[in-house]
Amino acid sequence: MNNKKIKLTDLAKLAGVSTSTVSRALNDNPLIKQETRDKLQRLAKEHNFSLNTAASRLRTQKTNVVAVIINLDEQTEQSISDPFLLKVVSEINLALNQQGLELLLSNSIMAQDDWANYFINSRRADGIIVVGQGKNQTNIENAANAGIPLVVWGDPKTPSNYAIVGSDNYLGGLQATTHLIEHGAKNIVFLGDPEHGEISERHRGYSAALASYKLKQYVVSIDITSSSAYQSINQLLREKGLYFDAIVACSDMVALGAMKALKERYVSIPNDVALVGFDDIAMADISHPSLSTIRQNTQYAATLLVQKLMQQLAGEKVESQVIDIELITRQSSKR
Amino acid sequence: MNNKKIKLTDLAKLAGVSTSTVSRALNDNPLIKQETRDKLQRLAKEHNFSLNTAASRLRTQKTNVVAVIINLDEQTEQSISDPFLLKVVSEINLALNQQGLELLLSNSIMAQDDWANYFINSRRADGIIVVGQGKNQTNIENAANAGIPLVVWGDPKTPSNYAIVGSDNYLGGLQATTHLIEHGAKNIVFLGDPEHGEISERHRGYSAALASYKLKQYVVSIDITSSSAYQSINQLLREKGLYFDAIVACSDMVALGAMKALKERYVSIPNDVALVGFDDIAMADISHPSLSTIRQNTQYAATLLVQKLMQQLAGEKVESQVIDIELITRQSSKR
DNA sequence: ATAAATATTGCAAACGTTTGCATTTATCTC
């Protein structure tokens, strides 16, 4: 094993050419004759050489790194328990790698609120993808105003000075609710946190659907975790009885928590209470009864996020973009 | 907004001192008078200055970055659908941040098998944490032999030339199985892939438990996903009927897939078939009936992984370490 | 064959830190 790390200069010496030539050859610069390029690339591989990214980043002022920060509200445990956010991250990772970019992950850093500075000024990353709008968008807004290159996964209809990619949450809420109404539901509970970025739009969709059928709203505001959903449905049944015949949950995890509470009290799903979730996580299909839900196209979203960030870095102006959702009907809403 | 990025030299000029002093002051070097340090740190904050990490990494030959690679077998879809692996990553992220380290995430890179070279030689990261042993450990072994600083989340009892941190999978399999036997199970199926790193140990524990009670093994080998579990249990019931009265699943996702198949065919859990999973993901508690399982202490594991990697980077010799597991009994195994 | 145009390579100066060593300034000792 080579004890000493080999560098560009060494490689140049070995090949009997200048370092500039090697550098260009390895970067496939057409200035260099194809033949020479091939030779040098082979030599590099042979000697197990790879460029020192620190040096190259210093020189080029580019990192090819994108920071991804999971923007969770401190008060909720959503992040760790919710598979959906992590799925989004996973898709972003794939999309980035496909572009030869790397992913610097962060979830706790959001608290110390100079994250933009931390990542960009220090040249740790070229740009930032924020996953989740959270309850409070001001620090994102500030960062965007300060010229930080960033894109956000969230609700694209939110007015903003930065590009947001995300599902049509309003339509999702609308479709979920309409679907339940069309299957005979009259008293439909919205289970979630209407204050929260994306979710408030889902709630608006819910309201709109109810309004057009002249039905009454029942909003149950909870922390968006499955255990919180479980508890609140339990409490509801205990204290007020079964006054509803359907639930629109703001996420699948929430829906599954509610489902557990219902099943424990022998409330039949979907006959007594029909249920629609949001996200289409793996468990939606595995649960029993399987969970109807609004599927979000995370893969496409990830591609878009990366693409828009790159465009922004290239100096282009980018806009928010709405992604189609799809109602997946499973057992939990079929009567 | 400052148009030009401010650098160390500028700060020095502003303060009327040399760059060395500023550099040392910002790194809290005791060579510099406390008073000067405070003053310069304040100045830096005021001007929103942060060190250019590219330059500093180049100079110090250290990145303070750890690469985390999710080591999934290509043939399975485990990674994206399984919340457990992502939970581990999330915990590692926390542990790293606590040490002031950053996390470079990778999941697809494992395929192109010079990952060690890619991360370390190129100085993208100081060390590597591999999450999951996968079926084939040779490329990890090679990397370790080549002196790449790395630690692995997997089964610590696997003989290796690198440090592995992970649960006592053998004991987990043993406890899960014994628990079922003590609750009256006679014909216990092991559902999983006994070829797979960590899981083979769980299977060994299962075998040992059965042996000591002189019971017969029923191994159902599947891909470790919930859908695969669902299908195979379905097929089993269809073709062979209910010849078993308990299942030890190699993971919670697999257990939940099996549970769905059982429920669909009105097999009562736990009365007809008792069930124990592995991991204790959030869904284990939310499912109905709730799922008994072997809890893995991921948080402690993450801390250890980081700690051991740091020790290794400091030149110390580090050993594999077994982490205690805990049997969580819930409804799925109570009769 | 020669001049002009083009293709290929090399020189050397950055990029922004850190750090060994030299230097200055402050503190102590007798």
Place this chain on the structure above:
DNA sequence: GAGATAAATGCAAACGTTTGCAATATTTAT
């Protein structure tokens, strides 16, 4: 109060790339 020791700061050389420009080699046109 002078000399010696200790504390605080500054000088300048790295770290390993990339790239504008200059220089050389090759091809083309006449």
